[in-house]
Amino acid sequence: MFPLLYSLFTHDFSNSTAIIKFAEDTFVVNLISNNDETAYLQGIKNLERWCQENNLLLNISKTKELIVDFSTEQERSYQPLNINGTPVERVDRFRYIGVHITQDLSWSCRINTLVKKARQRLYHLRRLRDFKLPSQVLRTFYTCTIESVLTSSITSWFGNSTMQDRRAFQRVVRSAERTIRKEFPNL
Structure with missing residues (x-):
């Protein structure tokens, strides 16, 4: 109010x-x-x-x-x-x-924050995998907790992100793929 x-x-x-x-x-x-x-x-x-x-x-x-x-x-x-x-x-x-x-209106600071947050959540994905949960549950967890972070406001910043920033994002996705043993689309 x-x-x-x-x-x-x-x-x-x-x-x-x-x-x-x-x-x-x-x-x-x-x-x-x-x-x-x-x-x-x-x-x-x-x-x-x-x-x-x-x-x-x-x-x-x-x-x-x-x-x-x-x-x-x-x-x-x-x-x-x-x-x-x-x-x-x-x-x-x-x-x-x-x-x-x-002050230079770059997105690197924002992207680094998102990557760090997503990497922290990869730990939980690995723990869930260790409990032998089905891959569909792991996939849902990835989509809800990791991919949602990575794609937060993506339409605003992705076009102006650097190649280095995009690679950092893809490393998180690839790490999740190795954990779940499923392929995900590129961001």
């Missing part, structure tokens, strides 16, 4: 920045063009002022700044972001709604 109330309460906030809300989390996206941070910083000030006027507190300790810069120029320095006089931590990656977002 709280996320719905939060969304209703904050619906009237308008700004030149893109505001993405999920439950009580807010994600602010803005473009810095021609080395001019003015619009970006003004958007943050507008958010800060709106929150004060509407009796909402921004949790600065949970607030992070991530800069994605694809310019071909030398590395540029950006002004440190301050909210209510408190500096905001600048990070090169963070997790938002379970997805790892990095």
Whole structure:
């Protein structure tokens, strides 16, 4: 109920920045063009002022700044972001709604997390095999607990994954195939 109330309460906030809300989390996206941070910083000030006027507190300790810069120029320095006089931590990656977002917008961090989670579940598949369960039960376990992890949001990231990332996925699938002694389709 709280996320719905939060969304209703904050619906009237308008700004030149893109505001993405999920439950009580807010994600602010803005473009810095021609080395001019003015619009970006003004958007943050507008958010800060709106929150004060509407009796909402921004949790600065949970607030992070991530800069994605694809310019071909030398590395540029950006002004440190301050909210209510408190500096905001600048990070090169963070997790938002379970997805790892990095400053180079690569999917490797997300894929490594999925592969690690799937590998941990391979242990349980091997244990079930050792109990001499039928291959159909093992196949169902694989589909529900390992393949579901590997294919989580696959339509979003697979097209931009590296060959190395794809091989890591296939190694997990091949390991499951050897465990069950059945072939699975490629991801």
